[in-house]
Amino acid sequence: MERFVVSAELLNHPVFVELLNKSAQEYGYEQKGVLRIPCHVFLFERVLEALSVGGEARDAQELINSISDEL
Numbered sequence: 817m818e819r820f821v822v823s824a825e826l827l828n829h830p831v832f833v834e835l836l837n838k839s840a841q842e843y844g845y846e847q848k849g850v851l852r853i854p855c856h857v858f859l860f861e862r863v864l865e866a867l868s869v870g871g872e873a874r875d876a877q878e879l880i881n882s883i884s885d886e887l
Contacts, residue, residue: 818857819850826867835863 826832835853842854853860 817852820860820864822864823868826864829867831863831867835860 822832827836835855836851838855839847839851839853843852855863
Protein backbone atom coordinates (compact mmCIF):
# COMPACT_ATOMS: atom_id res chain seq x y z
CA MET A 817 0.00 0.00 0.00
CA GLU A 818 1.24 3.46 -0.87
CA ARG A 819 -0.06 6.99 -0.28
CA PHE A 820 -0.67 9.48 -3.07
CA VAL A 821 -1.70 13.12 -3.17
CA VAL A 822 -4.23 13.60 -5.95
CA SER A 823 -5.29 16.95 -7.37
CA ALA A 824 -8.97 17.68 -6.68
CA GLU A 825 -9.36 18.45 -10.39
CA LEU A 826 -8.81 14.79 -11.20
CA LEU A 827 -11.54 13.52 -8.88
CA ASN A 828 -14.30 14.38 -11.37
CA HIS A 829 -12.52 12.83 -14.34
CA PRO A 830 -14.51 9.83 -15.69
CA VAL A 831 -11.54 7.49 -15.32
CA PHE A 832 -11.02 8.52 -11.71
CA VAL A 833 -14.76 8.31 -11.01
CA GLU A 834 -14.61 4.71 -12.21
CA LEU A 835 -11.79 3.99 -9.76
CA LEU A 836 -13.78 5.65 -6.96
CA ASN A 837 -16.83 3.53 -7.82
CA LYS A 838 -14.69 0.40 -7.67
CA SER A 839 -13.44 1.56 -4.28
CA ALA A 840 -17.02 1.98 -3.05
CA GLN A 841 -17.92 -1.51 -4.30
CA GLU A 842 -14.88 -3.06 -2.63
CA TYR A 843 -14.76 -1.15 0.67
CA GLY A 844 -18.12 0.65 0.95
CA TYR A 845 -18.67 4.27 1.89
CA GLU A 846 -17.76 3.89 5.55
CA GLN A 847 -13.97 4.03 5.14
CA LYS A 848 -12.16 5.81 7.95
CA GLY A 849 -8.94 7.65 7.40
CA VAL A 850 -7.49 7.35 3.91
CA LEU A 851 -9.41 6.52 0.76
CA ARG A 852 -8.35 3.11 -0.54
CA ILE A 853 -8.44 2.36 -4.26
CA PRO A 854 -8.45 -1.35 -5.15
CA CYS A 855 -5.77 -1.32 -7.81
CA HIS A 856 -2.08 -2.04 -8.12
CA VAL A 857 0.28 0.84 -7.29
CA PHE A 858 1.95 0.61 -10.71
CA LEU A 859 -1.39 0.94 -12.51
CA PHE A 860 -2.49 3.84 -10.30
CA GLU A 861 0.78 5.66 -10.99
CA ARG A 862 0.29 5.17 -14.73
CA VAL A 863 -3.31 6.46 -14.58
CA LEU A 864 -2.24 9.53 -12.60
CA GLU A 865 0.58 10.17 -15.04
CA ALA A 866 -1.71 9.87 -18.05
CA LEU A 867 -4.26 12.25 -16.55
CA SER A 868 -1.83 14.75 -14.98
CA VAL A 869 0.42 15.45 -17.93
CA GLY A 870 -2.47 16.13 -20.25
CA GLY A 871 -2.20 12.73 -21.82
CA GLU A 872 -5.16 11.24 -23.55
CA ALA A 873 -7.88 10.17 -21.14
CA ARG A 874 -8.33 7.26 -23.51
CA ASP A 875 -4.87 6.01 -22.49
CA ALA A 876 -5.83 6.01 -18.81
CA GLN A 877 -9.15 4.32 -19.60
CA GLU A 878 -7.36 1.64 -21.63
CA LEU A 879 -5.05 0.97 -18.66
CA ILE A 880 -8.04 0.41 -16.41
CA ASN A 881 -9.92 -1.68 -18.97
CA SER A 882 -6.89 -3.87 -19.61
CA ILE A 883 -6.87 -5.11 -16.03
CA SER A 884 -10.50 -4.50 -15.01
CA ASP A 885 -10.79 -8.10 -13.84
CA GLU A 886 -8.04 -7.45 -11.29
CA LEU A 887 -9.65 -4.31 -9.82
